[in-house]
Amino acid sequence: MDQFDRIFQLHRLLASRRATGVSFDDLLETLRQHDHKQTPSTLKRTLRYMRERLQAPLVHDRERGGYRYDGEAAYELPGLWFTAQELAALLILQEVLERHPLGLLSEALTPFRAKLERLLERSDTGLPGWRSRLRLLRMAARPIGSQFTVVASALARRQRLRIDYHARSDDRMAPRIVSPQRLTLYRDNWYLDAWCHTREALRIFALDRIIAAEAVAQPAQDIPELQLDQSLATSYGIFSGEPTALAVLRFSARAARWIAAETWHPQQQDTPHEDGGLTRRLPYHRSEELIMDLLRHGADVEILEPPELRQALIARLRAALASYGPADAVDTQEERPSPERQAARLRSAI
Template sequence: MEQLNRALALHRLLLEYRYPVSRAVILERLACSASTFKRLLELLRDSYQAPIVWDRGARGYKYDTTDGRFTLPGVWLSESEAFALLMANRLLQDVQPGLQQQGLARLQARIGDLLGPQWQGQADRLSVESIGRQYVAPELFLPLVQALFARRQLRFVYHATLHEALPRQVSPQRLCWYRDNWYLLAWCHERAALRLFALSRITEPLALDEVACERESGELDALFESGYGIFAGSALQQAELRFDPSAAPWVRDVQWHREQCQTIEPSGHIRLRFPYADQRELVRDLLRFSGEVEVQAPPSLRHAVISAMRAGLKKHGVEEAVVQPVSQ
């Protein structure tokens, strides 16, 4: 880091002087030896491609550019700015594999140039793990994005289940990244309503000439404000849950819902209360805490969780609840 700081000081010195800077001035201003100065020159020239040359006539060093100025890539980034760029670059690589060959490769190269070698070397210290990701072919992803930004209607075949494939014509509104998977929020012209489509279930996309109908941003935002998870709806119910103390590390500091109400009892039990519109995703999340959570309300959610637990026990040939809590 000290060497980098001195290299930065040399860079500023070359920009500060209107004329080539002599070796004597550089050694004095940087308070360094001739050998250290030589290493700084090599660092700037080799690692940052800085065009520093020796002007024989003026007997000094300068930048060999038209205006005598040069910008060091990445050097001016703060740690927080460099972290943001590093994370963005990592997400570009991992969120949707395969897009590097479809236009993002040059963008990633430009980010790398901006970061410079001193920050690029830190990229391996960041890791993005996508667990449970549903595969979306790159050749499918790009046409969807193009239709979204071109504001054109889209036709595709949607595989809602293994045995059901229906043609849909939609007006794309938003592309959503949720729990490591891509979803398309669109106005379905057949249903005359907003619908959410998993990209992994879309095939044969075709952009149409018809202009997409626009929905208000407030309507799109409101679709997910109250519901739980990716499933939206307007008919809300209140989930009331009570978790055992053993589940506290995985429940206490987690935001289940933006309107949740959490209470910690003297015994260590945690009570959670929040609204939901569709119970499917909520039931799956609660099954992770089988044996450590009690659904106290509403009865429909309690029954759904009990039925799912019984089905799981039956699948394993177990007639009685002998399941060990997950966190134990």
């Protein structure tokens, strides 16, 4: 539990008990509910910091039973205390405004950004020089495409869309009539979850592959959220469809140091091993994305089940190896020198 969390928890309790006060023991118990290692000394230092650095009107009132905020006006923490999520949101906001400097959204957000920047520059609660201290890396992000505004407008107005969709899977262009359900940001790329009236099924469309889009003068067909989640959010990755198989993956001790802290699927089940390795079980429907994620772990992962997923990965590995000729092969066994070469080495060493 860091100092930010301690101050936030104490402030919330003190602000809610202005009339009665809070005993030292109650304050300590509040901290220990979040971290049992908190000590009386830590609490005393935190209270002193609140008084001296944050100018909190903190007094000890025996008649009211302990510590309280003095004065009639409500006290608020100065500045803005940023969490990791808030800092990430600020970076995304900064990126959006820099990419799209003109427009109604930019005009509305620019004053908000200026206020955030002033707060971040504070030495007591911010992060001075934050532009050089934070960065946002997007290694696989694709352009958002030209139809985002049309799609988002139809989604908000609950209208159907006529789209021209260029699928990467078969490199074909196809017209579709869809009822937009929701926009999804997945791995730094935007997707449209929609009911496809052409196929009479739920489909996921990559926004950057929607080449043209226009609203249709018909109301969108609403799909219940539970049905959306069952069809689009229960399998591994971005592919739609309810799970049809369970992958059993065995990671080495080296890979497990990272994998154990990663959430690949809400329903994943992990079994640690004595050697430090890890077995992970997770449901999936289509295997393409799962195989791509497993390939980056190379020899540090083995597919135990099901056999068809194991064979699919083996086929991809063989295809990759076939792309390299015999001259690229590396002999991992150390070559044993011949007697003649050993004698030559001895002569050169004398």
